[in-house]
Amino acid sequence: MTRVLIAGLGNMGLSHALAHHRHPDAQIVGLVNRTGQVTHPDLARYPIFTDFHTALTETQPDLVVIATYTDTHAPYAIAAMEAGAHVFVEKPLAMTAEEAQSVTDTATRLGCKLVVGYILRHHPSWQRLIAEARTLGGPYVFRLNLNQQSTGETWETHKALMQTTSPIVDCGVHYVDVMCQITDAKPTRLHGMGLRLSDEIPEGMYNYGQFQVIFDDGSVGWYEAGWGPMMSETAFFVKDVVSPKGSVSITDADKGKSDDVDDHTRVGGLLVHRPEGDRLIDLPDEPGHQQLCDAEQAFMLDAIADDTDLTRHMSDAVTSLAICLAADESIRTGKPVTLGGNQT
Secondary structure (H helix, E strand, O other): OEEEEEEOOOHHHHHHHHHHHHOOOEEEEEEEOOOOOOOOHHHOOOOEEOOHHHHHHHHOOOEEEEOOOHHHHHHHHHHHHHOOOEEEEEOOOOOOHHHHHHHHHHHHHHOOOEEEEOHHHHOHHHHHHHHHHHHHOOOOEEEEEEEEOOOHHHHHHHHHHOOOOOHHHHHHHHHHHHHHHHHOOOEEEEEEEEEOOOOOOOOOOOOEEEEEEEEOOOOEEEEEEEEOOOOOOOOOOOEEEEEOOEEEEEOOOOOOOOOOHHHHOOOOEEEEEEOOEEEEEEOOOOOOHHHHHHHHHHHHHHHHHHOOOOHHHHHHHHHHHHHHHHHHHHHHHOOOEEOOHHHO
C-alpha cells in the first residue's frame, strides 16, 4: 500500500486526490490546502494541513502529489524527494529550466520516481494522433492552439495563475510535448509575441500569446493560448499536423464552452489526409477528465511498483518546459531566442 500526500486541492489536485481515494493500492495520509478546508465529502475523513513541510514531516508519505501553484513545484518536489518520497508534480515542472533540471537531477541522484502531469500522454486518442502523424513522416508543420473564454470562477483561477505563470507556459507544455513526441527533433530557434488584454492581471504579464518554433529536422510549429472573458470562441481549438505526405487533424467541432476542462482533451475523431484520399477515424467513448487523472495516478503507482525507467519522461518534461519558457522570454523581450545547451 502506497502512502500518499496530496498538496493542493484545486481542479487538478482534487481530481488526483479522488484518483488515490479510489485506488486499491493507495492510502491517502494527508491533504494540504491553504484554507485548511476540504469540501468534497469523499475526502472529508483525511487529515488536512495548511503547511506543506509540516504535512511532509508528520505523514512520512511514500508518494507526494504536488498540484499547487507553479512557483512551489520545484521546492516542494525536491523537499519531498529529500524526505524519501516519490513525486508526481503537475505541469509546468518549475518556474525556470534550471529549476526543472535541478528537480530531475535530484530524482536521478536519490533514485526517486518523478512523473510530470502531462495528461495527454495517458489519453488513447492523443496517442493515436501521435502515432498517425509519425506514420506520415516529417518534416512537420504543427498548428496547435487552446484559447479559453474564461469567466467567473475560471477567470479568477486564471488571474491567480497569472501572478506567476503565463498561459503560454501553463498550457503550452502539453502541446509542445506532443510536437516533441512526433518529431523527436531538437528545437533550435523560436519567436513569440503576446499582449496584455486586461488591467486585472499584473503589469508585465500577458493573457494572450503565440510563438513559432523551428526544429533541427526542418519541422516548424505554431502554438497560441489566451485566457479571459474577451477571448473569441471561434477556432479556439485547432490541432493540425501537416507533413509532405499528408496531414492529421482533430475533427471534432462539437465543442462546448472553451473553458470546459473536458473539452480540452476530447478528440472525437481524426481526419488522416493523403493526396490519394482521406480516412476518418472515429474515436468514441473517450475518457473524461477524472478518468485521465485516474490513469495518470495509476501510471505513477505502477512506476513505483515496477521500478519503471523514467529517464526519457523527465528529459522530455525539461525540454518542453524550456521551449515554452523561451517563448515567454521572447514575448517579454520582443526578441527571437536561439535554443541550445540545457534547453534541448
